[in-house]
Amino acid sequence: MTRLDLQTRLRNYFNNNAYYSGDDLNNSIQDGLDEVVALSGCVYASATMSFTAGTTYYDLETLLPNFIGLVAIFNNTIKRWMTPISLRKLDGFRIDWEVVGGTPWYFWPVNYRYIAIYQKPLIGTYGNAFVFYVASAPNPLVDSTTLPIPDDHMQALENYCIADLLEQQQEFTKASGAFKAYAARLEQLRVLMKARRNKDRLASLK
Amino acid sequence: MIWPEGYINQLGLDAEQQLNVDLPVIFQRAYIPTVAGQSIITLPSYVRSVLRVCWMGKKLEPVSWEELILLSPATVGGLVETSQSRPQWYAMHPTNPWDIRLYPTPNETFTPTGDPYSPILNENQCCISFLRDIDSTFADVTALLPAYIDRRSRKAYILWKAFAAEGKGQNLNASEYYASKYNFIVSQFKAINNYCFLSKRPSLGSGDLEVDNFRYPRPTLPTQFERTIY
Numbered sequence: 164m165t166r167l168d169l170q171t172r173l174r175n176y177f178n179n180n181a182y183y184s185g186d187d188l189n190n191s192i193q194d195g196l197d198e199v200v201a202l203s204g205c206v207y208a209s210a211t212m213s214f215t216a217g218t219t220y221y222d223l224e225t226l227l228p229n230f231i232g233l234v235a236i237f238n239n240t241i242k243r244w245m246t247p248i249s250l251r252k253l254d255g256f257r258i259d260w261e262v263v264g265g266t267p268w269y270f271w272p273v274n275y276r277y278i279a280i281y282q283k284p285l286i287g288t289y290g291n292a293f294v295f296y297v298a299s300a301p302n303p304l305v306d307s308t309t310l311p312i313p314d315d316h317m318q319a320l321e322n323y324c325i326a327d328l329l330e331q332q333q334e335f336t337k338a339s340g341a342f343k344a345y346a347a348r349l350e351q352l353r354v355l356m357k358a359r360r361n362k363d364r365l366a367s368l369k
Numbered sequence: 370m371i372w373p374e375g376y377i378n379q380l381g382l383d384a385e386q387q388l389n390v391d392l393p394v395i396f397q398r399a400y401i402p403t404v405a406g407q408s409i410i411t412l413p414s415y416v417r418s419v420l421r422v423c424w425m426g427k428k429l430e431p432v433s434w435e436e437l438i439l440l441s442p443a444t445v446g447g448l449v450e451t452s453q454s455r456p457q458w459y460a461m462h463p464t465n466p467w468d469i470r471l472y473p474t475p476n477e478t479f480t481p482t483g484d485p486y487s488p489i490l491n492e493n494q495c496c497i498s499f500l501r502d503i504d505s506t507f508a509d510v511t512a513l514l515p516a517y518i519d520r521r522s523r524k525a526y527i528l529w530k531a532f533a534a535e536g537k538g539q540n541l542n543a544s545e546y547y548a549s550k551y552n553f554i555v556s557q558f559k560a561i562n563n564y565c566f567l568s569k570r571p572s573l574g575s576g577d578l579e580v581d582n583f584r585y586p587r588p589t590l591p592t593q594f595e596r597t598i599y
Contacts, residue, residue, distance in 0.1 A: 197517055198521065217487045217489060219486060219488060222511065258427050258428040262491075263490075274394050275515055333543065
């Protein structure tokens with residue numbers, strides 16, 4: 164479904180086609196898509212990240228402008244996946260783990276922005292890693308942009324837009340109903356995206 | 370205009386303070402100046418909680434103020450300094466919320482310089498990792514919540530409080546609507562960033578060796594244990 168398709172659906176819902184301008188609808192769709200994609204994690208991306216000599220903490224939000232959350236890291240120099248680990252375990256390795264040089268085998272996701280690696284390369288030509296991450300929605304959208312949400316869960320976005328447009332007209336009772344529908348559909352989308360990572364376990368979720 | 374601009378600005382600051390409480394997730398590291406012979410270090414007021422303190426690249430053990438008194442009976446803020454050496458422990462001050470005390474008292478003076486995100490072996494620095502408040506000036510992009518959360522949560526909070534205020538703009542239905550939106554955004558962000566909230570726990574130590582962590586073993590016995598059913 165494209166942005167234009169969703170705009171048409173919203174116009175059908177609101178019946179009076181002149182009530183909301185095209186800009187109103189497009190702004191709402193963009194806003195909604197940003198939120199749905201960020202909260203459901205339904206867009207994935209990958210990028211190459213060079214290891215920097217001596218750097219322990221990497222600011223992924225600066226390195227990858229559409230970064231939302233980390234999924235995995237592959238050390239392309241040794242051709243091995245890096246292992247996620249906690250600060251507690253790193254402290255258990257050694258009290259000065261932050262300054263230790265060597266082959267990066269572990270990463271600690273610090274927060275929504277930073278990761279720390281252990282050990283860190285001390286030479287500038289060490290190599291790079293492939294970073295797999297949850298990405299933000301395309302911005303800005305155009306009419307022909309295909310919205311990166313499965314069609315059977317597009318109602319999450321549609322309900323967001325309905326709630327957003329109704330609250331602009333201070334129709335809070337109606338908006339509240341649409342918002343509840345949006346929250347429920349968003350949860351379904353998130354469950355779907357998590358289940359997709361483990362397709363063979365879908366049956367056990369029922 | 371229903372509400373004066375000054376009131377909206379005031380609510381904007383309130384929103385930021387509320388987000389500081391609800392989402393303490395902004396991580397930063399910084400080198401802090403130390404002076405030989407002074408055990409008390411005052412942290413910047415935007416520090417919410419200390420995750421880790423390193424002296425020359427090595428982690429200092431966090432202890433409570435009571436434990437620090439056991440280590441050094443003359444612990445009384447910075448009024449009495451102990452012998453000087455390389456610090457091994459630190460404790461948060463019980464009455465000055467932004468003071469930490471190092472023990473033993475540092476024997477070196479360090480001036481902050483360099484990149485705290487790329488620490489080097491035996492560096493002459495005291496480095497702290499901490500969670501901090503949102504930067505009110507918006508100057509430091511690393512001290513802001515992500516764009517997909519920040520604007521929405523602020524807007525929902527401001528409208529929640531503005532519609533609830535007494536006066537001609539009062540609309541309790543709208544206020545309730547925006548309150549639910551704010552809580553929704555905050556809970557969703559916590560859900561997708563759960564690991565942020567785990568980061569404080571590991572700083573408390575391994576959890577195995579402290580005396581407080583002992584408990585009597587409570588094995589789960591079979592339901593028929595020591596009973597004979599005929």
